[in-house]
Amino acid sequence: MSAGELTALSLAEAGRLVRERELSPVEMTDAHLAQIGRLEPRLNAFITVTADEARRAAKAAEDEVAAGKHRGRLHGLPIAIKDLFDLASVRMTAGSRILADNVSADDSEAAARLREAGAVMLGKLNLHEFAFGATGINPHFGPARNPWDPEHITGGSSSGSGAAVASGECLAALGTDTGGSIRIPASLCGIVGLKPTHGRVSKRGVLPLSWSLDHVGPMTRTVEDAAILLDVLAGHDPSDASSADQPVSDYLASLKEGVRGMRIGIPRRFFFENVDPEVETAVRSAITLLGEMGATTLEIDVPLIDEIPGALTAIMLPEALAVHQRWMKERPDEYGDDVRYRLELGSTYLAVHYVQAQRLREMAVRAWREEVFSQIDLIATPTTPITARRIEEASSDDGLQVTFSLIRFTNPLNFLGVPAISVPCGFTTEGLPIGLQLAARWWDEESLLRAAQAYEQATNWHNRRPAR
Amino acid sequence: MTDPNEEARILAALAGILVPPERESALAAGLALTKRIAESLAKVDLGLSEPAAQFRAPTTA
Numbered sequence: 234m235s236a237g238e239l240t241a242l243s244l245a246e247a248g249r250l251v252r253e254r255e256l257s258p259v260e261m262t263d264a265h266l267a268q269i270g271r272l273e274p275r276l277n278a279f280i281t282v283t284a285d286e287a288r289r290a291a292k293a294a295e296d297e298v299a300a301g302k303h304r305g306r307l308h309g310l311p312i313a314i315k316d317l318f319d320l321a322s323v324r325m326t327a328g329s330r331i332l333a334d335n336v337s338a339d340d341s342e343a344a345a346r347l348r349e350a351g352a353v354m355l356g357k358l359n360l361h362e363f364a365f366g367a368t369g370i371n372p373h374f375g376p377a378r379n380p381w382d383p384e385h386i387t388g389g390s391s392s393g394s395g396a397a398v399a400s401g402e403c404l405a406a407l408g409t410d411t412g413g414s415i416r417i418p419a420s421l422c423g424i425v426g427l428k429p430t431h432g433r434v435s436k437r438g439v440l441p442l443s444w445s446l447d448h449v450g451p452m453t454r455t456v457e458d459a460a461i462l463l464d465v466l467a468g469h470d471p472s473d474a475s476s477a478d479q480p481v482s483d484y485l486a487s488l489k490e491g492v493r494g495m496r497i498g499i500p501r502r503f504f505f506e507n508v509d510p511e512v513e514t515a516v517r518s519a520i521t522l523l524g525e526m527g528a529t530t531l532e533i534d535v536p537l538i539d540e541i542p543g544a545l546t547a548i549m550l551p552e553a554l555a556v557h558q559r560w561m562k563e564r565p566d567e568y569g570d571d572v573r574y575r576l577e578l579g580s581t582y583l584a585v586h587y588v589q590a591q592r593l594r595e596m597a598v599r600a601w602r603e604e605v606f607s608q609i610d611l612i613a614t615p616t617t618p619i620t621a622r623r624i625e626e627a628s629s630d631d632g633l634q635v636t637f638s639l640i641r642f643t644n645p646l647n648f649l650g651v652p653a654i655s656v657p658c659g660f661t662t663e664g665l666p667i668g669l670q671l672a673a674r675w676w677d678e679e680s681l682l683r684a685a686q687a688y689e690q691a692t693n694w695h696n697r698r699p700a701r
Numbered sequence: 702m703t704d705p706n707e708e709a710r711i712l713a714a715l716a717g718i719l720v721p722p723e724r725e726s727a728l729a730a731g732l733a734l735t736k737r738i739a740e741s742l743a744k745v746d747l748g749l750s751e752p753a754a755q756f757r758a759p760t761t762a
Contacts, residue, residue, distance in 0.1 A: 431758045445756040477758065540745055543738035554716060561718045577728050580716035581709065581735040589742045591752030596745075598759060650758040675758040 239264035240401035241698060244310060244458035247404055251309045254298060258309025262291035262353050265311040269355070269402045278377045278396035280316045280326055282356040287311065290353040306461050308351030313403040315391050316357035317364050318449075319438035320344050327440050328360040330373045330567045331560055341438025342470050343407055343449050350465045355403050358393030362572045364409055364442045365553060366390055367417055367639040368627040372569035376624055379422060380699035381665055385621035388421035388639060390414040394452045395422035399699060405453040405462055411442045411549065413617075413643025415450050416655040420616035420668025423657045423697065425685070426452045427459045430676050431650030432477030434463075435470030443552040444475065445591075446545065446647045455695055456656060456686040460484040463678060482679050492687045493527030495680065497671075498609035503538045504642050508618040515659030515667040516615045519688060523613070526687055533609060536600035538645065540593060545648045547582050547590035554579030571632070594648060601649055606674040611684055614642050616655040616668030642670060652678045656685045657694035666694075705729035 239261055242250070250256035266284050273279060294309035316326050319337035321344075326332050340348065348354065359377040361369050369392025370376045377392035379385040380400035387395040391408030395418025398406050408415040410428040419426025427450045434449040441447055451462035464485060469478040499505075499520060505513060524530045554561065554576050561568075561576050568576070605612070619638045627635045646653040651672050658669035669688065673681040689695050709728040713720040720728055 431756065475755065477760075479760065537745075540741055543741050547735075547738055547742065554718075558717055565718065574724075574727060574731070577713060577718065577720055577724065578731045578735070580713040580718060581728070581732045583739075586735075586739050586742060588752050589745075589747065591756070592747045592750040593742060593745060594756065595753055596747060596750040599750075602759060650756065676760075 305350035361390035423666030498533035
């Protein structure tokens with residue numbers, strides 16, 4: 234198999250080949266390190282590449298295979314993680330100057346679970362500074378660039394994760410999502426991004442942005458790969474206060490059961506307003522296809538949708554300032570201008586605003602449970618109303634507008650805590666990817682993955698690759 | 702009427718951060734958005750809803 238073929242494999246295919254001793258973890262890791270070496274000058278997806286450690290882990294994995302030992306689904310497979318997660322003895326910068334020399338003492342829970350399942354860690358991926366932004370433009374490490382057109386943003390904040398997975402620099406990556414930071418770069422880079430239910434995946438060892446809105450999840454090239462990673466990551470972690478002790482399904486078991494009989498709600502309002510025409514056409518076509526495949530589609534009302542974005546802001550900004558208060562007091566000049574401004578804005582919210590927003594959150598969760606998820610199994614929307622904008626535009630004074638557009642359809646789902654996924658559903662005439670967002674009721678990642686898998690397998694979007 | 706720059710500076714100081722004079726007007730502009738959000742929140746009848754001490758996704762859908 235050529236290096237190009239190796240870096241185009243899915244996690245599922247590569248895992249099967251390693252298990253059947255048809256693929257060497259060392260060869261696989263070398264192919265990905267070579268891809269990183271070739272593409273990084275153009276994409277800037279990585280902050281730290283742990284090449285030596287990756288080669289050592291790959292060799293150990295290969296020796297284990299030879300000895301008949303197989304650690305798990307990820308045995309010998311090269312994966313990378315957003316530089317917001319702790320990875321023992323590797324620096325964790327959070328994309329910031331403030332933490333530029335910070336070295337993690339231990340693995341985050343997510344990284345530990347990946348390693349336990351046999352993953353080979355390739356390194357730490359670029360991000361919006363402190364994960365506090367949706368463009369991925371980073372003043373300290375430079376922007377990660379979109380593999381479909383390096384003059385365009387990847388979206389963020391998991392910008393490097395989007396670029397690295399789409400370009401074949403790694404088989405899969407981890408991201409975090411506070412207002413859309415997994416799904417936005419997934420949509421803009423033409424890959425799959427899954428934000429699980431709040432509490433489904435441990436956040437221990439991940440630098441917080443906003444405790445009550447942060448989520449950890451996989452970014453992959455196929456839905457099956459997202460299911461594989463969720464299988465590894467999901468589960469209660471007593472050391473994370475927000476981790477829930479909920480039953481975990483085998484996400485692969487029901488993956489191929491299709492959408493027949495599922496009820497998919499299409500919001501009448503908000504989620505299709507001010508959408509680029511090419512995005513709307515692609516998403517509506519995807520919904521039609523899901524209907525043709527046996528799902529029932531129906532228009533629905535989405536309660537409190539006009540109030541949710543403001544309430545989310547009233548929670549996210551003060552929580553973020555609380556995380557950063559000490560550094561904002563002692564080292565404010567070391568922040569990038571946009572992140573510093575958002576943190577300063579956190580000071581303009583009073584305690585009463587925060588409490589009312591949290592009350593509204595409880596009310597919204599109840600209303601969506603009773604009025605939305607009692608009627609339907611999933612909702613379908615565009616992931617983002619726009620596709621990847623040029624880096625120049627996103628860095629200018631219009632950048633704030635780009636940010637507001639990017640987060641508009643994703644952040645209500647962080648507020649609600651429901652699981653949501655972005656899957657590729659088309660390309661613009663310019664050749665830039667478009668994402669379909671599906672969301673399910675709390676803890677029902679199974680239905681979400683089933684529907685996403687059915688759609689993906691009925692289309693060919695996931696098989697397109699950017700020029701390498 | 703309070704000067705918006707002064708208002709923004711006081712709020713920032715209460716939150717424990719120092720906003721240099723050259724950043725005050727931008728923060729004051731942002732404060733206008735905060736006020737719009739606060740007004741919007743105040744219009745919602747929140748009934749008996751209580752804030753969760755810690756957000757938890759509901760265990761029954």
